[in-house]
Amino acid sequence: MKALLAEVWQRRALVGSLWKGDVLGRYANSAAGLLWAVFAPMGLIGVYVLLFSALLPSKVVGAGAVAGGFGFFVFAGMIPWLVVAGAAQNAPGCLLAHGATLRRFAIPPSVVPAAVVLSALTDAVVAGMLFGMALGASGRLAPLKLLALAPLAVLLVAMVYGLSLAVSALNLYGRDVAHAVSAALPFWFFATPVCYPAEALPAGLGWALALNPMDGFVQAARWALLGSPAPGAGALAWSAAASLAALAAGAWVFQETRGDFADLL
Amino acid sequence: METSPTSSEPARPLVRVQDLRKVYRFYASPLARVRELVAGRGARYHREHTALEGISFELGRGEALGLLGLNGSGKSTLLRILSGVTRPTSGSCEVAGRVSTLLDLAAGFNLDLSGHQNLDLAAMLLGLGSDALERLRPRIVEFSGLGEAMDDPVRTYSSGMVMRLGFALAVHVPFDLLLIDEVLLVGDEVFQRQSLRRIRELLSEGKSIVLASHSLGDLTAVCTKLLLLERGRPALAGPTGEVIQRYLESAERQARRITEGDRLLQGTSVPQETLGKLRIAGVDLLDGAGRPAEEFASGGPVRVRIRFRAEEPVEEPIFRVQIFRNDGLWLAGTNTARGELALGRVEGEGAVTLEYTQLNLLDGDYFLSVGAWPDEYPSYLARRPFDLHDRAYVLRVRSGRPEGGGIVFSPHTWRIEN
CATH class of the missing domain: 3.40.50.300 (P-loop containing nucleotide triphosphate hydrolases)
Structure with a gap:
């Protein structure tokens, strides 16, 4: 893991250039440009707000009552999730997409998923800034709490990078991995209290929440952005441990398989 | 690495x-x-x-x-x-x-x-x-x-x-x-x-x-x-x-059906579809006196003797010889029809000889294709030869400084004009 992180750090300029190419490439030739990074999740948030507040209002919305209403509640929780969702979409195929480059230049392949995660983080940061502007306009922003999010963001990126390393490598052996990731993603999403408050979950399902490392990140985001109750130390510790474990496991898978990449691309 | x-x-x-x-x-x-x-x-x-x-x-x-x-x-x-x-x-x-x-x-x-x-x-x-x-x-x-x-x-x-x-x-x-x-x-x-x-x-x-x-x-x-x-x-x-x-050298040992082409294309050449009735049994490169030779001097004579065997009677076959450089450039070619040699009805074993009275190539190794065809201008896709030894023979030409440089030998003299 150390060797992998060291090589990515050494080629950070390359990661930056791949990241820039990815972000610019995605929004090139579109009039709204980077704003799509916000509009796309806004649409999703709109659907959830409509669904949960209009159709199933009693249990869900009452428990999720926060300053700014249910929309802000979902939006705040969506920000960390965007990192996962963005990476899940692009990580499995990223080595294949850069196959020509990887075949030609002796660059460390680990920089490619790193750029994918950075792009996903960019979407989340853009969405977060928009959220901050909306919230700041109503004078409710707490800047100090936002600083506390920085180490959590690092942990979240570590986890997503670990998972991205693993799926990008394994997808070379069988494209099933990419399909499996898209199939599994909704389960993870609904197991994470993004569009509903944790309290709305039936008591029997509490264990699922306790195992989900995203729970800590989502709670922390709401704490910093909306003044919701802070996540418990246990939940945060679990998120941190799971993140580091995911990074270690992903890096291990990547290092074990990278010798095959040139033959599989 | x-x-x-x-x-x-x-x-x-x-x-x-x-x-x-x-x-x-x-x-x-x-x-x-x-x-x-x-x-x-x-x-x-x-x-x-x-x-x-x-x-x-x-x-x-x-x-x-x-x-x-x-x-x-x-x-x-x-x-x-x-x-x-x-x-x-x-x-x-x-x-x-x-x-x-x-x-x-x-x-x-x-x-x-x-x-x-x-x-x-x-x-x-x-x-x-x-x-x-x-x-x-x-x-x-x-x-x-x-x-x-x-x-x-x-x-x-x-x-x-x-x-x-x-x-x-x-x-x-x-x-x-x-x-x-x-x-x-x-x-x-x-x-x-x-x-x-x-x-x-x-x-x-x-x-x-x-x-x-x-x-x-x-x-x-x-x-x-x-x-x-x-x-x-x-x-x-x-x-x-x-x-x-x-x-x-190792190429030449392969029974004179040698050449870069033959060796390089070993095992990968597209099988040449032939009509088969008339086979080229062998090709000999001979000097002006009809003796087999390994090398030929620029400006000297070369004879290409094509030995053939017709499994069944063939009417008016045409024999063609082409010379290529090793990169595939076609340098020269001729055939019996152009040479107004009518072979008539061919049966059993026989031979035809092409004589270059003066070899106009300079130092280098050239490749000969020798084929037996039913027509003079067959389309390569539609028509098949009786037999074709494609770039299968090496013609090794030797020349010195006086003959000049390049690939074409042009007999020449220099003189001082007053």
């Missing part, structure tokens, strides 16, 4: 390859891979292809190694291993320096970006700082001759322009070892000469080059050493002159 920093010891070669082996595994499906993993050691759910085996060589600074061999003989795999992209299955490959590659025509360019933007991108991928790139940029642009076009998207370039940019980039970035696959002889004559000059310049600066090609001419122009690969194994290796000599 291990890449260690440049050593100051003069004794250490830049490239050291030892007992290199590369095996590709093919799985019928991803599931087969999983099955093999689950079944543990001993179980095999894949098919193996040995792309390289037993490759060992060293290359010092300022040396150029030529890799010669058919498609699929392992040249490209060896280049990819040297570039550090592919790992060998076993054995070692050490390059004590930086590598620059020119392994495909597109050179990894992004077609949507301009020439200049592609230089930025390539510099990033090569780990070249922007300062270093800005120092090199004017020289790269000048060498490529692209000028204003550097601001246009690469999509709008002709393939020659793309190649020139790729070549210009590859030979100007800092490197110790340059890997080139096949592309040297692409591009127009002027650019080819410019490229060759730059390559010689690089060699004299102490850079090393590994060049893969089918073409002997290409390799001898640049390389100090040659390695002939046959199905991934080293067939011949050594200094260029020696290898070429042994290569041609």
Whole structure:
């Protein structure tokens, strides 16, 4: 893991250039440009707000009552999730997409998923800034709490990078991995209290929440952005441990398989 | 591959390859891979292809190694291993320096970006700082001759322009070892000469080059050493002159149906469909007195005797002889119909002889195609020969300084005008 992180750090300029190419490439030739990074999740948030507040209002919305209403509640929780969702979409195929480059230049392949995660983080940061502007306009922003999010963001990126390393490598052996990731993603999403408050979950399902490392990140985001109750130390510790474990496991898978990449691309 | 920093010891070669082996595994499906993993050691759910085996060589600074061999003989795999992209299955490959590659025509360019933007991108991928790139940029642009076009998207370039940019980039970035696959002889004559000059310049600066090609001419122009690969194994290796000599000699031993063509195309040539009724039993290259000869002098006579056997009676067959240079350039050709030799009805064994009263070729090895045809101008797709020995015989021509240079012998005299 150390060797992998060291090589990515050494080629950070390359990661930056791949990241820039990815972000610019995605929004090139579109009039709204980077704003799509916000509009796309806004649409999703709109659907959830409509669904949960209009159709199933009693249990869900009452428990999720926060300053700014249910929309802000979902939006705040969506920000960390965007990192996962963005990476899940692009990580499995990223080595294949850069196959020509990887075949030609002796660059460390680990920089490619790193750029994918950075792009996903960019979407989340853009969405977060928009959220901050909306919230700041109503004078409710707490800047100090936002600083506390920085180490959590690092942990979240570590986890997503670990998972991205693993799926990008394994997808070379069988494209099933990419399909499996898209199939599994909704389960993870609904197991994470993004569009509903944790309290709305039936008591029997509490264990699922306790195992989900995203729970800590989502709670922390709401704490910093909306003044919701802070996540418990246990939940945060679990998120941190799971993140580091995911990074270690992903890096291990990547290092074990990278010798095959040139033959599989 | 291990890449260690440049050593100051003069004794250490830049490239050291030892007992290199590369095996590709093919799985019928991803599931087969999983099955093999689950079944543990001993179980095999894949098919193996040995792309390289037993490759060992060293290359010092300022040396150029030529890799010669058919498609699929392992040249490209060896280049990819040297570039550090592919790992060998076993054995070692050490390059004590930086590598620059020119392994495909597109050179990894992004077609949507301009020439200049592609230089930025390539510099990033090569780990070249922007300062270093800005120092090199004017020289790269000048060498490529692209000028204003550097601001246009690469999509709008002709393939020659793309190649020139790729070549210009590859030979100007800092490197110790340059890997080139096949592309040297692409591009127009002027650019080819410019490229060759730059390559010689690089060699004299102490850079090393590994060049893969089918073409002997290409390799001898640049390389100090040659390695002939046959199905991934080293067939011949050594200094260029020696290898070429042994290569041609061993070729000649193959019952005179020899040649680069025959040897290079061994096992891969498209089976020639023939009508079969009339077979070419043998071809003899004879001197003016009708004696078999190994070499022929420019300006002297050559006889090509074609021995044939007709399995059944054939009406008015035509025999054709063509002479090619080793790169496929057709130099001369004639046939019995053009020579107004009517063979009538042919049956059993017989022979025809073509005599060149004066051989107008200069020093070199040329390849003869000998065929027996039912018509003079058959379309290559629609019609088949009775028999065809395509570029199967070597005509070795020797000439001296007085005969001149080039490929065509033109009898001449010099004199002083008053």
